[in-house]
Amino acid sequence: xxxxxxxxxxxxxxxxxxxxxxxxxxxxxxxQKTRPEFEGNITLVVFPFVKAARKAxxxxxxxxxxxxxxxxxxxxxxxxxxxxxxxxxxxTIADSFWLxxxxxIVSEPIxxxxxxxxxxxxxxxxxxxxxxxxKPLHLGHVRNNLLGWSIAKIQEANGWKVVKTxxxxxxxxxxxxxxxxxxxxxxxxxxxxxxxxxxHLIGDYYVxxxxxYRKQVAELMAxxxxxxxxxxxxxxxxxxxxxxxxxxxxxxxxxxxxxxMNSWVYAGFDETYRMMGVSFDKIYYESNTYLEGKSxxxxxxxxxxxxRREDGSVWxxxxxxxLDEKLLLRADGTSVYMTQDIGTAxxxxxDFPIDKMVYVVGNEQEYHFKVLSILLDRxxxxxxxxxxxxxxxxxxxxxxxxxxxxxxxxxxxxxxAQMIADAKQIYLQKNxxxxxxxxxxxxxxxxxxxxxxxxxxxxxxxxxxxxDPRKNMLFNPEESIDFNGNTGPFIQYTYARIxxxxxxxxxxxxxxxxxxxxxxxxxxxxxxxxxxxRLCDYPSVVRQAGDEFSPAVICNYAYALACDFxxxxxxxxxxxxxxxxxxxxxxxxxxxxxxxxxxxxxxLGIELPERM
RNA sequence: GGUCCGGUAGCUCAGUUGGAUAGAGCAACAGCCUUCUAAGCUGUGGGUCGGGGGUUCGAAUCCCCCCCGGAUCACCA
Numbered sequence: 001x002x003x004x005x006x007x008x009x010x011x012x013x014x015x016x017x018x019x020x021x022x023x024x025x026x027x028x029x030x031x032q033k034t035r036p037e038f039e040g041n042i043t044l045v046v047f048p049f050v051k052a053a054r055k056a057x058x059x060x061x062x063x064x065x066x067x068x069x070x071x072x073x074x075x076x077x078x079x080x081x082x083x084x085x086x087x088x089x090x091x092t093i094a095d096s097f098w099l100x101x102x103x104x105i106v107s108e109p110i111x112x113x114x115x116x117x118x119x120x121x122x123x124x125x126x127x128x129x130x131x132x133x134x135k136p137l138h139l140g141h142v143r144n145n146l147l148g149w150s151i152a153k154i155q156e157a158n159g160w161k162v163v164k165t166x167x168x169x170x171x172x173x174x175x176x177x178x179x180x181x182x183x184x185x186x187x188x189x190x191x192x193x194x195x196x197x198x199x200h201l202i203g204d205y206y207v208x209x210x211x212x213y214r215k216q217v218a219e220l221m222a223x224x225x226x227x228x229x230x231x232x233x234x235x236x237x238x239x240x241x242x243x244x245x246x247x248x249x250x251x252x253x254x255x256x257x258x259x260x261m262n263s264w265v266y267a268g269f270d271e272t273y274r275m276m277g278v279s280f281d282k283i284y285y286e287s288n289t290y291l292e293g294k295s296x297x298x299x300x301x302x303x304x305x306x307x308r309r310e311d312g313s314v315w316x317x318x319x320x321x322x323l324d325e326k327l328l329l330r331a332d333g334t335s336v337y338m339t340q341d342i343g344t345a346x347x348x349x350x351d352f353p354i355d356k357m358v359y360v361v362g363n364e365q366e367y368h369f370k371v372l373s374i375l376l377d378r379x380x381x382x383x384x385x386x387x388x389x390x391x392x393x394x395x396x397x398x399x400x401x402x403x404x405x406x407x408x409x410x411x412x413x414x415x416x417a418q419m420i421a422d423a424k425q426i427y428l429q430k431n432x433x434x435x436x437x438x439x440x441x442x443x444x445x446x447x448x449x450x451x452x453x454x455x456x457x458x459x460x461x462x463x464x465x466x467x468d469p470r471k472n473m474l475f476n477p478e479e480s481i482d483f484n485g486n487t488g489p490f491i492q493y494t495y496a497r498i499x500x501x502x503x504x505x506x507x508x509x510x511x512x513x514x515x516x517x518x519x520x521x522x523x524x525x526x527x528x529x530x531x532x533x534r535l536c537d538y539p540s541v542v543r544q545a546g547d548e549f550s551p552a553v554i555c556n557y558a559y560a561l562a563c564d565f566x567x568x569x570x571x572x573x574x575x576x577x578x579x580x581x582x583x584x585x586x587x588x589x590x591x592x593x594x595x596x597x598x599x600x601x602x603x604l605g606i607e608l609p610e611r612m
Numbered sequence: 613g614g615u616c617c618g619g620u621a622g623c624u625c626a627g628u629u630g631g632a633u634a635g636a637g638c639a640a641c642a643g644c645c646u647u648c649u650a651a652g653c654u655g656u657g658g659g660u661c662g663g664g665g666g667u668u669c670g671a672a673u674c675c676c677c678c679c680c681g682g683a684u685c686a687c688c689a
Binding site: 027030032035037038043045047050051057085086087088132169172173174311313322323324327329330331332334336337340362363364365366367368391393394396400401426427430455463466467468470471472473474476479482483484485486487489490492493494496497500501504505552556559560563566567569570571573574575576590611612 | 652686
């Protein structure tokens, strides 16, 4: 709740008590922004009071309005005017109040303001990204990475200590397939010899395996075998499984090859992460955690929390929790996904005093995390019961889901490169035009590339983050991502404009006009006022984004703020304003908008160019 | 079949602790650069908020039924 809402809430409570003898609770105080078609800044919905008042809504609104304007309580009088429309009481707040608010925003660092009343000295671990090492990252991973990064930033802004982590799925049949295909068809190809990024190189062999494998299956079926058997009996599959077994046994040759090929993949991932602007405080590898998981399960078995079937497999009975029975160890003693996640949790808890664990994983795994939560709780992990599965929606293409093997994936590296190239081209076009109409000096090619990088990635990131994370979203590769309208570049542009004005203003410290002076005839205009009001909302927006785990909330706010500013910028001059006090106010306002945009975009992982 | 999520303008999306005539962007059309960056600003057209019932001063928002789409219910991850 903002300061304004706080004050008004108290005053309204006093008003209805005095007027109608009614004790109002917080729920009944419904305040909302006044719709633009009515005069006023903030609106009280008075319907909750009409029953007690036993009067028509409009009359109740008028009475409360009059009471607020003539507030007899010693509080600062902040309501200047009111008008009543049916059950809606529109209040106009004094300029002096808004100026005080602006002053306090200017003097207090944004983050302190948000965290201030809600200091949490607790540790949150955020797991995100979590790639397999058999193929490069695609658009689905991009959404995951951007959400994970942003959520970590947002929770930090809300006072959490955050550890970002990644669990790399570096072992298993999938990587054996790539290894095998590389051995058979690779002729010793390396990232250096081919000029390919390591993750792409490995991905190519994963695809190659699938192609050759399908050929074998088709052949077997042509010779009369049924499909199910053909899939089992295909020599390539048998070889891959044999390789996996050797890996588990620690066979030196297989392990060496595995280490070599994974190192290529990691070099490739590092590049992608760097370009995307994400990083991790601690990376875990499943090859290190799955054994830990096994021993945890064995312990649980000994403690009677799990049970063993005749074939030797180990299960958890979750029927009391309304779920099924869940396999934890196969009959041959090998581990499954769940086992590994338990092991990973164990190691993490040894490494960090985790108060809250957040898994950024797609919504297709909701069942898995429901089960994991119960299992971790049973095994005594304090964060297990309350673990957060930050379950986000899929990125879909016009024809449906992305599928690696069918070649319908949008590659992360390609997409980022394309966005940056588009941004550069747009910049060059704009620059040609703007040479004629404004006196900006052209950028060097390096500066231009840097701006294109920020803007291209800004467009991509905003495009993904502005969608409610819980929902599936659509990406159409045929249509390029916009750079106009409700986009990242729009917000970056707004920022760059402000920076340009500030550069030209030459004034480092600007003195705000005093409340008295601007309470005179030359008070705040509607656009200035809307901006201040919007700026006041920011702390509660950040809190909401944290509570809801939603970077989209930040996007919506940043867009609204940029819209407000652009409209103001269009209607009023800042530097050419003759009244010194007004000029100072506008400069302060512009600088504060820029600071807020910078803070908000930082929460989204979007960089801002000083000019564009 | 059970469970969960979604269905809002031609397209992509906001808006759900119940509030005024449901909002943006894109696309279309019409204006605005000798003036702080036109990646901008202003305007026009565009809607049975999937359908039907209910709750009440008031429902896109809450409840029930139905239709459509997706996910999931693996000795895959």
